[in-house]
Amino acid sequence: AQSVAQPEDQVNVAEGNPLTVKCTYSVSGNPYLFWYVQYPNRGLQFLLKYITGDNLVKGSYGFEAEFNKSQTSFHLKKPSALVSDSALYFCAVRDKGGGFKTIFGAGTRLFVKA
Amino acid sequence: DVKVTQSSRYLVKRTGEKVFLECVQDMDHENMFWYRQDPGLGLRLIYFSYDVKMKEKGDIPEGYSVSREKKERFSLILESASTNQTSMYLCASSRPATSAYEQYFGPGTRLTVT
Numbered sequence: 284a285q286s287v288a289q290p291e292d293q294v295n296v297a298e299g300n301p302l303t304v305k306c307t308y309s310v311s312g313n314p315y316l317f318w319y320v321q322y323p324n325r326g327l328q329f330l331l332k333y334i335t336g337d338n339l340v341k342g343s344y345g346f347e348a349e350f351n352k353s354q355t356s357f358h359l360k361k362p363s364a365l366v367s368d369s370a371l372y373f374c375a376v377r378d379k380g381g382g383f384k385t386i387f388g389a390g391t392r393l394f395v396k397a
Numbered sequence: 398d399v400k401v402t403q404s405s406r407y408l409v410k411r412t413g414e415k416v417f418l419e420c421v422q423d424m425d426h427e428n429m430f431w432y433r434q435d436p437g438l439g440l441r442l443i444y445f446s447y448d449v450k451m452k453e454k455g456d457i458p459e460g461y462s463v464s465r466e467k468k469e470r471f472s473l474i475l476e477s478a479s480t481n482q483t484s485m486y487l488c489a490s491s492r493p494a495t496s497a498y499e500q501y502f503g504p505g506t507r508l509t510v511t
Contacts, residue, residue, distance in 0.1 A: 292437075315497045326401070326487055326502035327440075334497040373439060383428070383447065384455070385500065387440040 285310045287376050289388035296364045297396050304359040304391045306374030316357040317375040317385070318348055327373060333357060344368070364395045400424070401503035403488055409509045416475040418506050420488030427493055429471035430500065431455075431463065434485040446471055447493075478510045 286309045296302045308314060315334060319327040331342025338350045348359045357374060374388040404419035422429065428447050432440040432455075442455030444463040452463050460482060464472045471490075475482055486506045492498035 287439075317499055319502075324504075326504045327489075327500075329499040329501070332497060332499055383445055383453065384442060387432075389437055389439040 285376055285378055285384070285386045287374050287386050287388035289372075289374055289391045291391050292389075293392045293394065295394045295396065298366050299363050302361050302364040302368070302393065302395070304372050304374075304393060306357045306359065306388060307355055308357060308374070308376040309355060310376055310378040312378045312380040315377040315379060316348075316350060317377075318342065318346070318357075318359050319373045319375060319387075321371040321373065321390075323370070330359070330372075364393075366395045366397050369393055369395045401488055401490055401501050403486075403503040403506050405506050406504060407507050407509075409511065410475075410478050411511055412479060414475075414478050414510075416478050416508065416510075418473040418475075418486055418488075418508070420471045420473070420503055421469055422471075422488075422490040422501070423469065424490060424501065425468065426490035426501070427468075428491045429465065430489040430491075431461075431471065431473045432487045432489065433457070434487055434505070440487065443473065475508075478508075480510050482508065483510045484508060 288307045317332045318330040321327045331340050333340050333350045341347045371390050373390050375385050377385045401422045431443040445453045446465040462474045488503040489500040491500040
């Protein structure tokens, strides 16, 4: 069965500091991995995805994520956080051979303090 | 710019009422989804449609039904609303779901059942 874990309910970081939002996953086959962001009172927006190839994926708004197959992780990172990055972040996984279902993590709320 | 719209941002209904949530996408996407979002639980799939008049149950279909008569429109129906269906409902669409395509989300409908 597929699953996604976001071990931190909340991450606090000071503006200008690097940020990391953690995600680990479990699939029976090879994964497609996604990060989405939800700003207050808005739907989810796609940030980036891993399909295959280079383990470091770059996405929107300066975010990047590193796929680590041995640790089954896909942590979201940004070198310098902005107050405007404060939002709810969701990691998601789909098994390449497993049909239509995408599994979402519970979400991590990021607070960036000025 | 891609767009998924939902008929209402906020909805208050009484227990036992029949509730219709409408979703429209303008991207000619084959696939459409209905999720509910609850704190600490992330997004849970209610129903998925991969073509007009075609549907698949997700993880939590009980108490819900769906209708897709046109490619661009996907409706979620609560046959007899109950208080445990108070939640945020998100509609999404995508290109073929068994691929690496990301999903595009609407702004959400916050439903309160009293």
